[in-house]
Amino acid sequence: MRASRTQLDGATLVHPDAVAFAEGVVAAGAAWLHVVDLDRAFGVGDQTSLIAALVKRLAIPVQVTGGLRDADAVAGLRDVGVQRALVDAVVATDARLLAELGDQFAEDSLGLALDVLDGRPWGRRWEGADRHALTGLARRATGAGLKVIALTDLGREGLLMGPDVETAARLMRETGAEVLVSGGVGSLADLARIRDAGLAGAIVGRALDEGRFTLREGIACCTSS
Numbered sequence: 001m002r003a004s005r006t007q008l009d010g011a012t013l014v015h016p017d018a019v020a021f022a023e024g025v026v027a028a029g030a031a032w033l034h035v036v037d038l039d040r041a042f043g044v045g046d047q048t049s050l051i052a053a054l055v056k057r058l059a060i061p062v063q064v065t066g067g068l069r070d071a072d073a074v075a076g077l078r079d080v081g082v083q084r085a086l087v088d089a090v091v092a093t094d095a096r097l098l099a100e101l102g103d104q105f106a107e108d109s110l111g112l113a114l115d116v117l118d119g120r121p122w123g124r125r126w127e128g129a130d131r132h133a134l135t136g137l138a139r140r141a142t143g144a145g146l147k148v149i150a151l152t153d154l155g156r157e158g159l160l161m162g163p164d165v166e167t168a169a170r171l172m173r174e175t176g177a178e179v180l181v182s183g184g185v186g187s188l189a190d191l192a193r194i195r196d197a198g199l200a201g202a203i204v205g206r207a208l209d210e211g212r213f214t215l216r217e218g219i220a221c222c223t224s225s
Contacts, residue, residue: 018050018053018054019053019054019057022054022057022058023057023058025215026058026059026060028214028215028216028219029215029216029219030060030215030219031060031061031219032060032061032062032063032083033054033058033060033061033062033063034063034065034150034203035047035051035054035062035063035064035065035066036064036065036066037051037064037065037066037067038066039066040066040067040068040073041066041067041124042067042124043067043125046067048076048077048080051064051077051080051082052080052081055080055081055082056081061083061084062081062082062083062084063082063083063084063085063086063111064077064082064084064085064086065085065086065087065113065150066113067088067124068085068086068087068088068091068113069087069088069090069091070097071097071100071101071104071105073085074087074101074104074105074110075104075105078105078109083109084108084109084110084111084148085105085109085110085111086110086111086112086113086148086150087101087110087111087112087113087146088113088123088126089112089113089114089115089121089123089126089129089132089137089141090123090126090129091112091141092112092137092138092140092141092144092146093132093137093140095140098140098141098144098146099144101144101146102144102145107145107146107147108147110145110146110148111146111147111148111149111150112137112138112141112146112148112149112150112177113149113150113152114134114137114138114149114150114151114152114171115152115154116134116151116152116153116154116155116164116167117130117153117154117155118155119134119167120132120134121133121134121137122154134167134171135170135171135174135175138171138174138175138177139174139175141177142175142176142177146177147176147177147178148177148178148179148180148200149171149175149177149178149179149180150179150180150182150203151164151167151168151171151179151180151181151182152182152183152203153167153182153183153184154183155183156183156184157182157183157184157205158205158206159184159186160184160185160186160187160206160207160210160212161184161186162184162185162186162187162190162193163181163182163183163184163185163190163193163194163202164181164183164184165181165193165194165197165199168181168194168197168199169197169198169199172197172198172199172200178200179199179200180199180200180201180202180203181194181199181201181202181203182202182203185202185203185204185207186206186207186212187207187212187213188213188217188218188221190202191204191218191221191222192221194222195221195222195224201222202218202222204218
């Protein structure tokens with residue numbers, strides 16, 4: 001769920017009641033709710049009050065990402081009950097900040113949001129992101145205790161062309177992280193590939209909006225042997 005709206009080919013599909021939408025996700029059997037705060041990601045405010053309402057109403061843990069670059073931002077989400085915050089990948093370049101996060105927050109409450117474009121790291125308001133290596137950033141993060149990585153291939157996002165399972169699996173092998181795959185999921189077959197690779201899960205948007213499969217079908221696919 002992306003702060004109550006989903007981007008589709010330049011058009012925006014708005015869910016007028018974000019809490020009701022999230023409750024439908026829970027009713028379908030979701031174990032987690034993934035929220036992207038687009039306002040914070042774009043540097044124009046934040047949706048903490050909405051996120052707090054979601055946490056209060058839902059019986060499942062909430063994971064939040066989008067523009068999280070310091071301990072204060074993470075603390076603000078923790079204080080409203082967010083179970084896990086995925087910090088921007090630029091944080092992995094700052095050893096002092098990583099140490100500060102490790103000192104202040106439990107390991108299972110933190111993760112890394114690693115966006116990729118053309119095989120290189122990408123970050124909004126992060127000049128020179130593409131000069132870093134994916135594995136290097138991931139290893140710094142996991143070494144500091146951030147054991148979950150959400151890997152988003154921006155070149156595939158919203159295109160339903162299939163996720164980059166190979167890169168995600170490589171990061172998992174090289175770092176020992178729990179890797180979530182985002183970008184390109186368009187079918188149950190894509191989810192089966194993610195499952196069979198031993199990855200931690202998938203973040204799905206457009207395929208659900210377009211009815212390529214239901215959330216219940218997706219969960220069943222990911223949990224089948």
